[in-house]
Amino acid sequence: MRHRPGRIPPRGASFLDRQRAKPSRPRGQIIPIHSLDASEPRVTTGEADASSPSAFVSVDLPDAWQGQELRVMVERHERSIADKLMLVRTHQAESWFSEAEAELLDAYETASTDNWDDEGSDAMTKRAWNVAHRLLRAIDATAPKPEIGIGRRGQVMLDWLISDRNTLTVEVHSDGHCVYAALYGGPASRGSMRGVIDEAEVTANAPDDLELALARLNRHANGSDR
């Protein structure tokens, strides 16, 4: 059974149902806490010590929001900060993310069991899905949208074919680690990058190596460094 985005899935809903039920607010929108509804994170605030400027914030994430990157921003520090707290759902502007997220869900649906292609390929794990989702969210919105595919070992494949000579591929494997390889530049100055990214490095900010690879691809594709 499928659910419209923003609706609360019933108990026992599948992983995909929960992902689909996530609130569909535009990315990057600042959400005042008092406007959050029951399906969204519940935020409580308090002051550790009346004489201290410090305060604590507790964010209780419903299942549907698991895997989302959240930042809590204090607009202005005051004794009572409840009305001043804002949730900022990452820095990435509204862009290709929703489309990429839908493609990632489709990929998971396609490859959620072993031998999904009748060629003996491995299934995609939820862990790979989650890391790929975090990675897509963390990548700078000004970067081009990657094409999303499934590898034969169940890895999520993100391909940036920025031009016929400037490409980056990132593979997110079943245990959450990523490998990447890039080629860029013209015949006179061909460059390459490759490496491994640990799952823990995929946070709200894109790993530095990927940002660097995308920047190099863009620079060469724009012809400024051929």
Place this chain on the structure above:
Amino acid sequence: MARIVNDSDRLSRYLFNKGDFSRPVGKAKPRAFERPPKDNDLSMFHTEGLDEPNVWTLGASTRADQTLKARADLRADDVATAGLTIDPNDDPPRHVSILGWPSSEEDELQVRVRLADAATLVLRPTA
């Protein structure tokens, strides 16, 4: 008699999945050169000397249960430049196995990226 593959000969990787290539960019993706999980070799075909209709006929015959969508052509020396070796085993006819893949994942991906970069994508003509 053993099949001989010269450096400049054409080797073709037949593509049955549209996710193996980018139509807008006109390039094969690294996924196109990924081996099955439990195999050590990648299957390609020595298509040197065949005319276009026969190149497609050969490809379609390799997987009768699926629709052939495109192929990625390489020169044999592209394979060697990527550090791989070619075993022209002719089983089935014109089949070659690509061997010698690196053991580390990032090196293997880099090889596939290089093969995709060197390959010429040819879309199957519509009937």
